[in-house]
Amino acid sequence: xxxxxxxxxxxxxxxxxxxxxxxxxxxxxxxxxxxxxxxxxxxxxxxxxxxxxxxxxxxxxxxxxxxxxxxxxxxxxxxxxxxxxxxxxxxxxxxxxxxxxxxxxxxxxxxx
Amino acid sequence: xxxxxxxxxxxxxxxxxxxxxxxxxxxxxxxxxxxxxxxxxxxxxxxxxxxxxxxxxxxxxxxxxxxxxxxxxxxxxxxxxxxxxxxxxxxxxxxxxxxxxxxxxxxxxxxxxxxxxxxxxxxxxxxxxxxxxxxxxxxxxxxxxxxxxxxxxxxxxxxxxxxxxxxxxxxxxxxxxxxxxxxxxxxxxxxxxxxxxxxxxxxxxxxxxxxxxxxxxxxxxxxxxxxxxxxxxxxxxxxxxxxxxxxxxxxxxxxxxxxxxxxxxxxxxxxxxxxxxxxxxxxxxxxxxxxxxxxxxxxxxxxxxxxxxxxxxxxxxxxxxxxxxxxxxxxxxx
Numbered sequence: 001x002x003x004x005x006x007x008x009x010x011x012x013x014x015x016x017x018x019x020x021x022x023x024x025x026x027x028x029x030x031x032x033x034x035x036x037x038x039x040x041x042x043x044x045x046x047x048x049x050x051x052x053x054x055x056x057x058x059x060x061x062x063x064x065x066x067x068x069x070x071x072x073x074x075x076x077x078x079x080x081x082x083x084x085x086x087x088x089x090x091x092x093x094x095x096x097x098x099x100x101x102x103x104x105x106x107x108x109x110x111x112x
Numbered sequence: 113x114x115x116x117x118x119x120x121x122x123x124x125x126x127x128x129x130x131x132x133x134x135x136x137x138x139x140x141x142x143x144x145x146x147x148x149x150x151x152x153x154x155x156x157x158x159x160x161x162x163x164x165x166x167x168x169x170x171x172x173x174x175x176x177x178x179x180x181x182x183x184x185x186x187x188x189x190x191x192x193x194x195x196x197x198x199x200x201x202x203x204x205x206x207x208x209x210x211x212x213x214x215x216x217x218x219x220x221x222x223x224x225x226x227x228x229x230x231x232x233x234x235x236x237x238x239x240x241x242x243x244x245x246x247x248x249x250x251x252x253x254x255x256x257x258x259x260x261x262x263x264x265x266x267x268x269x270x271x272x273x274x275x276x277x278x279x280x281x282x283x284x285x286x287x288x289x290x291x292x293x294x295x296x297x298x299x300x301x302x303x304x305x306x307x308x309x310x311x312x313x314x315x316x317x318x319x320x321x322x323x324x325x326x327x328x329x330x331x332x333x334x335x336x337x338x339x340x341x342x343x344x345x346x347x348x349x350x351x352x353x354x355x356x357x358x359x360x361x362x363x364x365x366x367x368x369x370x371x372x373x374x375x376x377x378x379x380x381x382x383x384x385x386x387x388x389x390x391x392x393x394x395x396x397x398x399x400x401x402x403x404x405x406x407x408x409x410x411x412x413x414x415x416x417x418x419x420x421x422x423x424x425x426x427x428x429x430x431x432x433x434x435x436x437x438x439x440x441x442x443x444x445x446x
Contacts, residue, residue, distance in 0.1 A: 030141070030145075031145070047162055055135075073145075074137065076138045
């Protein structure tokens, strides 16, 4: 893939990352389990982006985190707050609207 | 094990103290999640590669930007730099010229002083430029980091967000009426040159003859004492010229007011020039004899020369005055 296409693709995906992460956090997840969940759905995310993103979401009070020390190694679990759920729903609606509009545009392009 | 420790250290040392421990713990648990229970150093490498450059990871955790001046302030920064740099350069140049003129003892050859001054001048402009650039950048880098605003729109030069009303503050300058910075700078340079010549006339203007060491100064053409007795008038003209130049720089275009100011300046300097040059003590008698012999003139060389100089000077002044009014009277083409 050319460098230009690469950077355009990255840019295109960057905005959707937050939505993708929020969508998987209704149930508590820790960092690596989240990576695996996203990868199962075909979404590859730079891990150097994901972990800071989780912290940022916590700062924005969209998620809360807690340490679970009952397992073999301590893990930090993240889960949506009520406020996070609310924002997630709204963001989801926005995304659906955008993708509908865009697919309409792209369809028009094919017909020409 | 060792590589993981080093990696975590590389990340956390870039983070604020209070969040280090927490992030280190999470990173370690994440890295171990990605590895089998028993692992070797070789297996650690691809995992760390996936996490990427520690500096990038750390900057992700920090809210601090990874640039010195971001898009919010870049435009203001560049605009200020463009305004301040030339002003600083001109000021350092003027102060250097003033310094050279007033500290000149008359012992050294003028050409040497001139060449030295040019060298020092270039160096001064460079170092002032670097200083200005450095401090302005530091100030903006600090603003960038301490700015509490959440907004993402770039700022205008007034440190506010842009509104259409801002357009009203921008003067509309047609190209034909514009006064360029180069024009003003050349004006200032001209003032500096003739002022230097005036104060050093005794060792600069005169007869040069070919000697052993190239050109040798034989005799001055002017009577320095007579010439220098007019210094208050000359200073007046210098101040007037600099003032008009500065005003031109500020206005950026020819207006009636500037044209009138230009007229006043040209008239005053013409009068001063005429007063000085029509003093019959001005020329060095030895020089007058020398020139009369050289061109085998019978009439007085000095009066002939004076009239010529006056005509030329007044012609140039008149042309400059006309030029100013012509530009000021150009219609604003909308």
